[in-house]
Amino acid sequence: MGTPVFEEFDPTSDCECPGCAHWRRVMPHSRAPGGVGHPAARRGLALASLAAAAGTTLGVGHAMPAVAATHGPVVPGVPADDGPDTPQGPEAPLHGSEGQPTPDDPPPDIAGLPSITRSEIINRAKRWVAAQVPYSMTSYWSDGYRQDCSGFVSMAWNLGRNEWTGSLAKYGVRISKDELQAGDMLLFHNPADPQNGSHVVIFGGWTDSTRAYYVAYESTRPHARRQVTPYAYSKNSSRYVPYRYKGLETGNAGAEPEETRAGDEYPGEVYFGPGANNAYVTRLGRMLVERGASRFYTTGPGPVWTEADRRATKAFQEAQGWTGPAADGLPGPTTWAYLVDGLGQDIPEAPSAGATGSPGATGSPGAPGRTASHGVDGYPGRGMFRPGADNTYVTELGRQLVRKGFGKYYAVGPGPRWTEADRRNVEAFQRAQGWRGGAADGYPGPETWRRLFL
Known part of the structure; x- marks a missing residue:
């Protein structure tokens, strides 16, 4: 035979600089004649040429954007077409x-x-x-x-x-x-x-x-x-x-990847969005639920990306005060880090979540008069239960764990300072609920808190 x-062909540049990322989206791939080696520079020169041809049509007082600087060498042997x-x-x-x-x-x-x-x-x-x-x-x-x-x-x-x-x-x-x-x-x-x-x-x-x-x-x-x-x-x-x-x-x-491998490190944007089906989507959803997004999910969270995941992610991003592309409903490395580390603000309750009774009422755990987080009375938010935390909520959590029969890891206490014993006792309680993976990480979210204080 x-x-x-x-013949294959040379695709668009894979340069990750902001100039190339911008021009890949707003203009089709084209090559300027000559030896300019960097794609952003080629597009910049093309735009500058158009501006020169337009002459005074651009109007007095309107500055032309600066042409992207060439920062890549000319590739030897690559033709200009x-x-x-x-x-x-x-x-x-x-x-x-x-x-x-x-x-x-x-x-x-x-x-x-x-x-x-x-x-x-x-x-x-x-x-x-x-x-x-x-x-x-x-x-x-x-x-x-x-x-x-x-x-x-x-x-x-x-x-x-x-x-x-x-x-x-x-x-x-x-x-x-x-x-x-x-x-x-x-x-x-x-x-x-x-x-x-x-x-x-x-x-x-x-x-x-x-x-x-x-x-x-x-x-x-x-x-x-x-x-x-x-x-x-x-x-x-x-x-x-x-x-x-x-x-x-x-x-x-x-x-x-397998769920057991969906760790704390941000896996990359390709793991999220329409068509995604992996353990990181499940982990994202569970972390979002822990931060107040349960109302967005009628089922799950699960490994298949859905509109519920996007809306929940967007709500969390907006809770941090982010807008525009920073609140597009797709988790970037910053969103992921905030969720993994328990940083920032929880998702506020829906305006219609109205209120029968007042948070912190008699019989409700938590500080008197404190507004409930995620619609769970007395729950102060995930940020109160992290390494280095020292507050009355940690003490209250520990005492309730002991009452429920999940205090075996305490050698002393419980007390106000968060320790590994607190985390292991919480994890044991979570596993007793049948939870696994990121849902049994030892850090109490609103559902953990609600079940503890039933």
């Missing part, structure tokens, strides 16, 4: 040995495909990105996969052989844009004009609720990379088709 040669070509190799076994099949082979039986989870697909892709595996249509990496775009996807899906854009589709099931999740692929195969851009990438997740940009894992010159990419791609966008691997494990095994 002859070697099919297909569409970037370098990146052809791909043919179907081949691992390491490129002889005996390769033809594209007319029948579709593989799903029962014979190696199974894999979404997290495993993304982790395999990340390994090549971390190693900066060089692009090549003839070389094979140490794992046996060819170092081009189709070899990269063959590796990520663990196919056990090297496919090309003309054969990868038989391993997948065609899906819609709305069904895309991390580990799926976006495939453009162009048999009618093979020199004009066949390419394939691994979908890593949406960057925000607009679904205009996503994280792509791909092999392209000069090496494998992860970058934010406009949907479906920066060129020939309408011709990319989403596919899901036929051997994908479903259920909890396919979620990314």
Whole structure:
């Protein structure tokens, strides 16, 4: 079989500077003639040229925004039009040995495909990105996969052989844009004009609720990379088709990552937003409920991102006094840190949560006359129960734990200073409610407090 040669193309810049991030969103990718190496500078020069052509039409007294400064070197050998070509190799076994099949082979039986989870697909892709595996249509990496775009996807899906854009589709099931999740692929195969851009990438997740940009894992010159990419791609966008691997494990095994691994560290924006389905969404929802967002959830929280998650996140962000993009309902690193560390203000009660009786009335725990938080009488807010806390609420919490039979970790006390004994006793109480993961972290939220003082 002859070697099919297909041309990839140079996508938009993956530079993360504010200038490039801005121009990627407001202008299509284009290249200014000459040797300006940085994308923000190219767009700035284009805008400046338009302004010069307009002359005095801009009006007296209106200053033109400063052109973005060039801070990237000219890339040697990159032409000024569409970037370098990146052809791909043919179907081949691992390491490129002889005996390769033809594209007319029948579709593989799903029962014979190696199974894999979404997290495993993304982790395999990340390994090549971390190693900066060089692009090549003839070389094979140490794992046996060819170092081009189709070899990269063959590796990520663990196919056990090297496919090309003309054969990868038989391993997948065609899906819609709305069904895309991390580990799926976006495939453009162009048999009618093979020199004009066949390419394939691994979908890593949406960057925000607009679904205009996503994280792509791909092999392209000069090496494998992860970058934010406009949907479906920066060129020939309408011709990319989403596919899901036929051997994908479903259920909890396919979620990314496992709940026990949804730790305190912010995982990245791709884990949140429409289409997200992972343990970090569950953890986010539970932390939000602890901070007063229970009214937004009729069910859950769970691993599938819903409008309830967005509204709850937005309410928490607005409770901190944030507005505009800082309160878009999608958790960034600051929102996540506030939730994990118990910082900032809790979500206020809904205006209609009205009030039958007054917080702090007789029989209600907490300081007399204190306004209830999250609609739970006497609950002072999560921030009162953190390392270093020293207040009467800690004492009251400890005494109630002892009354309920959850005081075994106290050697002395309880007292007003928060200790590890307090946290372990609270955790034991939470686990007795059947809670696990982030819902049993040892820090009392409103539901923990309500059940303790029933």
